[in-house]
Amino acid sequence: xNYFLLNLLSTLNKILLPKFYLKQNLEKLSHLEKGxxxxxxxITYKFLDAAKEKGAKIIS
Numbered sequence: 001x002n003y004f005l006l007n008l009l010s011t012l013n014k015i016l017l018p019k020f021y022l023k024q025n026l027e028k029l030s031h032l033e034k035g036x037x038x039x040x041x042x043i044t045y046k047f048l049d050a051a052k053e054k055g056a057k058i059i060s
Contacts, residue, residue, distance in 0.1 A: 003050040003051060006047040020033065
């Protein structure tokens, strides 16, 4: 996938999907919540890989 699409998906994940870092025990998440966490991680890694290939500076 290209950088623009992954950037859009990453932004939508931040806005629309819930934040699970506030939960103290991630082992007690339901299957749906675990799927959401996995999706967010997948998109984040793909976005960072695409940014690295493009040469974009994400973290200064």
